[in-house]
Amino acid sequence: xxxxxxDVNEPTAIKSFDADFFDFMEQIKxxxxxxxSILTVGLNDAGTVQGAFKLIxxxxxxxxxxxxxxxxxxxNLQLIFQYGEGLKEVQQLFSRDRHASMPGKFYEREGPPxxxxxxxxxxxxxxxxxxxxxxxxxxxxxxVVLEAxxxxxxxxxxxxxxxxxxxxxxxxxxxxxxxxGDTVETTSTEKLTLPLLTRESRSGELSxxxxxxxxxxxxxxxxxxxxxxxxxxxxxxxxxRAEKFRVQRGNLEIIKNRYNEMLATMLDVEKxxxxxxxxxxxxxxxxxxxxxxxxxxxxxxxAFIDEVMVMVTEAHVTLTEMKNNMKGIELVLKKxxxxxxxxxxxxxxxxxxxxxxxxxxxxxxxRRSTQxxxxxxxxxxxxxxxxxxPALPSxxxxx
Numbered sequence: 001x002x003x004x005x006x007d008v009n010e011p012t013a014i015k016s017f018d019a020d021f022f023d024f025m026e027q028i029k030x031x032x033x034x035x036x037s038i039l040t041v042g043l044n045d046a047g048t049v050q051g052a053f054k055l056i057x058x059x060x061x062x063x064x065x066x067x068x069x070x071x072x073x074x075x076n077l078q079l080i081f082q083y084g085e086g087l088k089e090v091q092q093l094f095s096r097d098r099h100a101s102m103p104g105k106f107y108e109r110e111g112p113p114x115x116x117x118x119x120x121x122x123x124x125x126x127x128x129x130x131x132x133x134x135x136x137x138x139x140x141x142x143x144v145v146l147e148a149x150x151x152x153x154x155x156x157x158x159x160x161x162x163x164x165x166x167x168x169x170x171x172x173x174x175x176x177x178x179x180x181g182d183t184v185e186t187t188s189t190e191k192l193t194l195p196l197l198t199r200e201s202r203s204g205e206l207s208x209x210x211x212x213x214x215x216x217x218x219x220x221x222x223x224x225x226x227x228x229x230x231x232x233x234x235x236x237x238x239x240x241r242a243e244k245f246r247v248q249r250g251n252l253e254i255i256k257n258r259y260n261e262m263l264a265t266m267l268d269v270e271k272x273x274x275x276x277x278x279x280x281x282x283x284x285x286x287x288x289x290x291x292x293x294x295x296x297x298x299x300x301x302x303a304f305i306d307e308v309m310v311m312v313t314e315a316h317v318t319l320t321e322m323k324n325n326m327k328g329i330e331l332v333l334k335k336x337x338x339x340x341x342x343x344x345x346x347x348x349x350x351x352x353x354x355x356x357x358x359x360x361x362x363x364x365x366x367r368r369s370t371q372x373x374x375x376x377x378x379x380x381x382x383x384x385x386x387x388x389x390p391a392l393p394s395x396x397x398x399x
Contacts, residue, residue: 043075049083049138076145077154083138084158090131091165097127098172119216121180122223128173129227135162177229180220184235187213192238192295196252196288196304204263206256206285210249210294218242244298251305252288258316259285270322277315284308 039055046052052075101113114123139146139162149155191211198209221239224231231239259281266274284307292304 040075043078049079049086049141052079052082053138053141076149077152079142079145080149080154080158083142084154084161086138087135087158087161087165090135091161094128094131094165094169094172118223119219121176122220122227124176125173125227125229126223128169132166132169135165181232181235184217184232187217188234188238193293195290196292196294196301197256197285199285199289205260208249208252208256210245214238214245214294218245241298245294248301248305251309255305255308255312258312262312262316262319265323266319270319273322274315274319277311277318281308281311281315284311 042055043052046055097112100110111120112124112127114120115126118126146155146159150159191214194209194211196209198207199205200207217235218239221231221235222242224235225239262274262278271278284304288304288308292301294301
């Protein structure tokens with residue numbers, strides 16, 4: 001700068017400053033036009049209302065510039081129309097899938113679509129909450145725009161559609177959760193009184209008697225807690241014991257598998273060897289089959305499970321060692337069977353044709369040799385055979 005901007009008495013300085021300030025404002029205006037063009041292109045390319053408002057928020061305080069503000073106001077109607085189309089899609093999905101979903105596909109079911117491994121009620125509510133989030137997030141971004149344009153017909157229509165869909169989703173969610181809450185106490189009271197174990201009448205095999213409805217109930221409560229629902233007191237008390245139930249069920253599954261494996265693999269010759277152990281196990285199992293239930297105290301169930309676990313494990317280890325020892329014996333005997341103690345040269349027709357003597361002479365010679373061995377054999381004294389065990393050589397007298 002070649003002049004003093006503070007020197008008001010110098011005409012040249014004033015003229016030069018005015019010219020420079022004019023050039024500066026022209027450059028600012030050109031930059032605003034460029035920013036407005038970039039914003040317009042970005043808004044046109046934005047696929048969702050949320051994406052459009054993320055783009056707008058990225059400009060920060062630059063949006064306060066008059067030139068850019070005028071361009072944004074021109075896009076407000078376009079954003080409202082785009083949001084209205086999204087609301088119509090949500091309404092269509094809710095009307096189509098609330099009673100039946102995924103027709104003709106693997107996940108086809110009666111009711112809303114579920115996320116993988118989610119129980120039916122909490123999974124349906126998660127689907128409803130997903131639709132609500134799909135509406136509420138863009139609505140939050142558009143709140144200022146809708147308030148500014150609340151007198152327009154477009155804004156009124158969008159607001160009415162939003163309130164109608166929100167009301168329908170909330171009613172559906174409350175209805176499903178209320179129906180589930182009505183069944184909690186009945187299911188919990190009825191299924192917790194079942195015995196810990198059951199036995200199949202024909203095979204005698206055991207089964208862990210934790211009803212699938214209890215499993216589903218615990219799973220529902222787990223996801224309701226994540227969703228922040230106000231679950232009934234009975235369900236909350238049951239969920240507080242979920243980890244204890246899980247550990248007890250796991251230990252009972254181990255006992256069941258080992259016991260059933262012994263019943264399936266035990267041979268008739270092995271049963272007398274384990275008769276006393278199996279009798280003691282069956283006597284103890286009667287307690288879990290008839291006396292203890294899932295509503296019994298934690299200490300009673302744990303003591304029973306620990307005692308049965310020890311007895312079943314000991315019997316299972318014994319049976320396993322017996323079978324392993326038998327397999328070892330079979331392997332040793334197989335090695336002996338594969339290698340005969342005496343081998344005989346195989347006679348061939350060629351060998352017989354070139355034999356120096358007729359076949360009859362060989363046969364006669366064999367008979368005579370065998371007979372001579374019997375004649376020279378020593379017959380033991382009958383009185384010495386009182387012991388049925390094979391006779392052993394008599395020991396030499398000690399000096």
